[in-house]
Amino acid sequence: MDGSGCLVGIITTRDLLFEEDNHKLLSEIMTRNVVAAPPDTTLEQAEKILHGHRIEKLPLVDSNGKLKGLITLKDIMKISEYPGPPRIRADGWRWVRP
Numbered sequence: 001m002d003g004s005g006c007l008v009g010i011i012t013t014r015d016l017l018f019e020e021d022n023h024k025l026l027s028e029i030m031t032r033n034v035v036a037a038p039p040d041t042t043l044e045q046a047e048k049i050l051h052g053h054r055i056e057k058l059p060l061v062d063s064n065g066k067l068k069g070l071i072t073l074k075d076i077m078k079i080s081e082y083p084g085p086p087r088i089r090a091d092g093w094r095w096v097r098p
Contacts (some may be wrong), residue, residue: 006065
């Protein structure tokens with residue numbers, strides 16, 4: 001993000017796996033042309049965007065380009081596998097769905 005909180009890039013595991021120079025700045029490694037969606041995107045729309053662009057992470061940005069959230073393919077898979085409201089286990093360590 002830049003100084004005003006606008007999204008300027010994203011660094012993924014894929015970006016890091018293919019970088020051999022450990023001394024490069026993250027700004028040199030990050031993907032700058034980020035595929036993003038508005039915060040009111042539905043899960044179904046997000047999944048289509050992720051699959052269509054063959055990406056795993058979808059930043060959610062407002063009309064001013066400010067980052068408001070992030071949805072991942074893994075998030076969508078978990079929600080599909082365990083529908084319903086999330087609950088905290090008695091031990092307080094994990095989110096589980098009934």
